[in-house]
Amino acid sequence: AQTVTQSQPEMSVQEAETVTLSCTYDTSESDYYLFWYKQPPSRQMILVIRQEAYKQQNATENRFSVNFQKAAKSFSLKISDSQLGDAAMYFCASFGNEKLTFGTGTRLTIIP
Amino acid sequence: EADIYQTPRYLVIGTGKKITLECSQTMGHDKMYWYQQDPGMELHLIHYSYGVNSTEKGDLSSESTVSRIRTEHFPLTLESARPSHTSQYLCASSGGRNFGQGARETQYFGPGTRLLVL
Numbered sequence: 001a002q003t004v005t006q007s008q009p010e011m012s013v014q015e016a017e018t019v020t021l022s023c024t025y026d027t028s029e030s031d032y033y034l035f036w037y038k039q040p041p042s043r044q045m046i047l048v049i050r051q052e053a054y055k056q057q058n059a060t061e062n063r064f065s066v067n068f069q070k071a072a073k074s075f076s077l078k079i080s081d082s083q084l085g086d087a088a089m090y091f092c093a094s095f096g097n098e099k100l101t102f103g104t105g106t107r108l109t110i111i112p
Numbered sequence: 113e114a115d116i117y118q119t120p121r122y123l124v125i126g127t128g129k130k131i132t133l134e135c136s137q138t139m140g141h142d143k144m145y146w147y148q149q150d151p152g153m154e155l156h157l158i159h160y161s162y163g164v165n166s167t168e169k170g171d172l173s174s175e176s177t178v179s180r181i182r183t184e185h186f187p188l189t190l191e192s193a194r195p196s197h198t199s200q201y202l203c204a205s206s207g208g209r210n211f212g213q214g215a216r217e218t219q220y221f222g223p224g225t226r227l228l229v230l
Contacts, residue, residue, distance in 0.1 A: 033217045033218075035218070037221075043223070044221060044222070044223045044224070045202060045204075045221035045224075046221070047218060047220065050218055089152065091154070091155070095217045095219075099157070099171075100145075100157070100219055102154045102155045103154060104153070104154045105152070105153070105154060107152070
């Protein structure tokens with residue numbers, strides 16, 4: 001079984017600053033994938049970034065990067081140069097054994 | 113954004129009515145999923161399919177049913193809607209065997225259907 005824990009229900013950041021969202025997971029799978037998804041208010045869930053567990057290098061997509069600590073089972077998301085459009089619920093998810101398990105989400109507010 | 117579509121986007125309906133939520137994808141994905149999500153909450157898997165004529169129940173028990181007659185289409189049906197079915201329903205798809213590692217496991221989501229049963 002997989003579990004995903006997001007311990008920060010809400011976060012806020014000043015526009016143009018950097019923010020880090022935390023996620024820890026637990027899995028018995030040796031081959032798994034980790035994801036961050038973004039869900040803006042009343043809008044579609046979209047993929048932010050993907051990390052293959054077998055890769056040591058941290059994934060990066062433009063202003064979004066992860067800090068993947070496999071031994072600690074930690075998978076945090078860093079958003080640099082925060083923009084108003086980054087305001088959303090962010091869900092961490094773990095894929096293993098054909099199932100995608102989501103955390104409870106972190107609501108990110110951007111302060112102009 | 114991914115090419116996965118859901119209709120209707122919003123539905124208000126009375127108790128006891130039969131409803132079908134539509135989901136279609138044009139990405140050639142083998143796998144499709146239905147999730148239930150209450151506002152601001154996590155997603156719970158209620159149904160999934162690995163291909164045509166394949167359907168399985170997810171982790172969250174649901175009174176809904178699904179079918180997969182065509183690869184691109186995965187409708188969800190509630191025979192008799194109740195207020196407890198009020199929620200948001202998200203459809204997703206992922207690559208399957210014809211896609212590379214990584215892409216196979218990545219799920220792409222539709223815009224969702226917000227259902228309100230009175």
